[in-house]
Amino acid sequence: MGAGRPLLMESPTYWGAILAAEQAGVEVIPVPSGVNGPDPADLVRAFEQTGARAFYAQPTFANPTGIQWTPDLSAEVLDVVRRFGAFLIEDDWAHDFGISADPSPLAARDDGGHVVYLRSLTKSVSPAVRVAGIVARDRPGNGSWPTLRRSPCTSARSCRRWRSTS
Numbered sequence: 001m002g003a004g005r006p007l008l009m010e011s012p013t014y015w016g017a018i019l020a021a022e023q024a025g026v027e028v029i030p031v032p033s034g035v036n037g038p039d040p041a042d043l044v045r046a047f048e049q050t051g052a053r054a055f056y057a058q059p060t061f062a063n064p065t066g067i068q069w070t071p072d073l074s075a076e077v078l079d080v081v082r083r084f085g086a087f088l089i090e091d092d093w094a095h096d097f098g099i100s101a102d103p104s105p106l107a108a109r110d111d112g113g114h115v116v117y118l119r120s121l122t123k124s125v126s127p128a129v130r131v132a133g134i135v136a137r138d139r140p141g142n143g144s145w146p147t148l149r150r151s152p153c154t155s156a157r158s159c160r161r162w163r164s165t166s
């Protein structure tokens with residue numbers, strides 16, 4: 001993935017993610033997401049037709065629809081992503097909003113290094129504390145633990161600086 005390369009995104013989705021993709025020069029390819037989430041058949045078609053290597057989605061309390069994928073849909077999407085040797089970029093921004101629902105992330109089911117997990121604490125801690133995390137598991141056999149890097153950025157400018165030096 002990178003400038004000029006396709007990125008599949010659930011549609012509708014968070015405007016900030018679309019903006020970030022556009023700023024990175026990535027070609028955004030929408031995959032329709034209805035009241036139950038995306039249709040795995042649409043996802044298969046999108047991977048086949050575009051050669052994309054990543055799918056950005058919010059399986060838990062999506063913005064703007066609020067929906068949460070069922071465990072069955074989560075398993076199907078993960079299977080599709082595995083089949084194409086691709087990545088699911090799981091944006092779990094609203095993880096702490098679960099009251100009666102189980103907000104178990106897809107990343108917890110990932111045994112093959114196919115999920116890049118993003119987690120924001122802004123909503124649950126404080127809007128003034130801009131803390132987010134990214135977790136990506138290495139492929140099995142590489143003998144490593146999941147990798148956790150904490151971004152120190154507090155603004156678009158400090159994020160750019162951090163990305164260019166790390």
Ligand SMILES: Cc1ncc(COP(=O)(O)O)c(C=O)c1O
Pocket residue numbers: 014016058063091093120121122123130131132
């Ligand atoms: C889907 C989604 N991802 C990420 C974010 C960004 O969260 P933060 O407030 O940590 O910048 C938001 C913010 O509303 C969001 O709706």
